[in-house]
Amino acid sequence: MGYSTIYAVSSNDIVYETFDGDAVVLDLASGRYFGFSDSGSCVWEALIAQVPPASLVGRACGNGQLSAADLDAFIDRLTEYGLLSPATDMASVALSPELAQRLAATREALKIDMHDELADLVMVDPIHDVDEPAGWPAVKQ
């Protein structure tokens, strides 16, 4: 990860809502849902607001300081899941005081949970991918 890299939401299929500081993300293409810890929600919001990771390292977060290693691992997960991509043509934005304050008040470590229980129902090709004798929605293994 480059600490000056700016990230953006990967595609229009990635939609998200934030409730009381907690973010929930849905990938419309895969049907997978993602929930974050409180610090994860703040970092997600910062990254999609074009705050570079370098601005986040060392900040108070979840009863400690946000380390480069933890941030690296978190961003790796976000990109592996297809939620974030590097954006080459975007200018960096400073972390807002409000978000910095929320990040400092978090209590949980950086974390993202993925829920794919319903993904098969949303994305599988029911004609070519299903187990014929069992039929939809038994997916071919």
Added chain:
Amino acid sequence: MRHVTLDGLADYARELLAACEANAGAFPRKSRVELPGLAIDVFSDHGELATALAHGMAAAIAAEPATPARIFLAHPGIGSIPRPALWGEALFHPNMFSERLEANGLRGHYFHDLSYWQFYDVEKRLGVQLMLSADGCPPWEFGAPLRCFLHWEYAARGLRLTHAGTLGKGGKGVLLAGAGGAGKSGTVASGLLAGLDSVGDDYVLVEFDGNRSLTRPLFTTLKQDQAGFDRLGLGRLLPDPGSLNWQGKYQFRVQDLCPRGVADKLDIVALLVPRISGAPLSAITPLARKDALMALAPSGIAQMPGERESGFRFFGELTRRLPCYNLALGTRGNEIAETVAAFLDRGRP
């Protein structure tokens, strides 16, 4: 046999809609379904699906203005209605299928096991459900006929067919959200037996009216498996409940449990997420909104073809408007109903 892929999908939909209109006089049965703000003329054959339509839909308030729509439940035995096409060799991806139709002002669904197509022209309010025979639909359609058409029509108006149960008292109500098996239907049946109101136990219509979140009935059916049926003592009200449905559940109607039937509407004051706790007493405790959304949105979005982003946004807004709670279900139905009734009286746990 004709094969359809994404490239010919919208044309195929338009052809089927035109064929139905041209054959309207050949349909053996025409009925009217009056739902909130919607009066649907349904052209069909006779059979189990027609019976489900006649008995399983909630009647709208008579004085309410209604927009007309037409839906054809078609099969090749009617006039010159063609046999259903098959999907070709190209990839079938439900999201791409929906996007291609939406780009052409259409909505649709294909269930390949039964060569079952549904298309809806949102502007004309004209729909077709093409099957191989009069009752050649997936088994879940009998419990909620026209479900996809209602989903598309109401979504176009900014309303939402929502996968949730409801209970209410004095016009105020709670939404009960969660995946299958969480206890929604048992909670609704318990409440009805104890004198509470409901607008449905599975799919209900939700709309925003200013700051209020209103829910209205679309279907009158209730479902219970044998264990729930016995636990609630439903045998005394339904001595002959008929055969089990495709889910292994008895299917009956709200008016079978309470003579007043479904309520016209409920003003929703909270979102409850039930779970079977095994504890003797029920308990209502606060729940984070993100967890409430995770209980409410996924099944509603996965079960309804198309309109996925608007659904996520709608359920996000609904979750944001309402206080959210866990409902740990006790073991006795009347105690569960008393807990919900007391919550509705106080407006808090």
